[in-house]
């Protein structure tokens with residue numbers, strides 16, 4: 787399996803969740819909206835809005851960067867993806883399974899860290915409220931930048 791690509795089963799699950807949430811909100815599943823979501827959901831590289839725009843434009847030459855920004859923001863509001871990275875370099879993640887991120891403070895690359903590489907409790911209910919997803923960030927200098 788390609789480490790940078792979401793598994794086929796997981797992608798199918800995410801696309802079903804996307805369609806289900808759109809339907810519940812009365813939002814049309816347009817080809818453009820679906821393609822933007824799919825681009826984020828099928829990647830494990832936490833693409834930026836610009837990277838999503840460049841990928842989607844290959845299939846849909848008329849898409850605008852502004853549309854990509856707005857669509858990503860709406861998908862985030864629908865809890866279909868999360869914003870990761872830094873304010874200067876925002877990235878998007880379609881993987882809502884509990885996992886941590888390692889963010890290189892030098893190049894802003896975002897790396898996934900899954901248990902058991904890192905272990906933490908996965909509570910669904912805390913005293914202060916119900917947990918939607920666990921989002922932990924590790925910041926440091928990645929191996930690529932160290933050498």
Ligand SMILES: [Zn+2]
Nearest residue numbers: 890893928931
């Ligand atoms: Zn780095």
Ligand SMILES: [Zn+2]
Nearest residue numbers: 879881887898
């Ligand atoms: Zn991630």
